Each structure stands twice: as structure tokens, then as C-alpha cells.
Amino acid sequence: MLLSSANAIEAAAEALRERLSPPVFEHILGQVPDAWLLPEPGISTPAAKRAAYVDFLDRRLGASSNFVQEALRARAELV
Numbered sequence: 001m002l003l004s005s006a007n008a009i010e011a012a013a014e015a016l017r018e019r020l021s022p023p024v025f026e027h028i029l030g031q032v033p034d035a036w037l038l039p040e041p042g043i044s045t046p047a048a049k050r051a052a053y054v055d056f057l058d059r060r061l062g063a064s065s066n067f068v069q070e071a072l073r074a075r076a077e078l079v
Helices: 009-019 020-028 046-063 066-076
Strands: none
Touching: 009 066, 020 046, 046 066
């Protein structure tokens, strides 16, 4: 199990949080071909789908401390 070796969860999370942002997400999603971004209800264009992904990833980044705390809790139970 990886958690037993994960002794720098908080440091890794902080380093990644510093590197990730909506402009980074926009750049990455700009590389995704339009053909991969199929329409769905409420999101009819590739541009709208990219924007929805950027929003989703930004919200996940904002909640990343929750994931870090859960990983730390799980590691504490394991180790």
C-alpha cells in the first residue's frame, strides 16, 4: 500500500497547490481536441466544456485540504 511510504503528504500537496491554478488548467485543457469534448445537457460547445472542467478542477483544488486530511487520517490508521 502506498500510504505506508507516503511520509510527505502535506509537503507534496502544498507544492502542487502552488503550481496549479485556473490558468494552468486552461492551458492544459486547451490541448484537448474539440472532438474529445462532446456536448452534454447544458454544455453544448467544446469551449463551454473546457470552462466547466476548469471550474471543476478549481473547486477540487480549493477543497484539496479535505483530501490531504483524509490521506493523513488513513495513513495514521495504517502506520
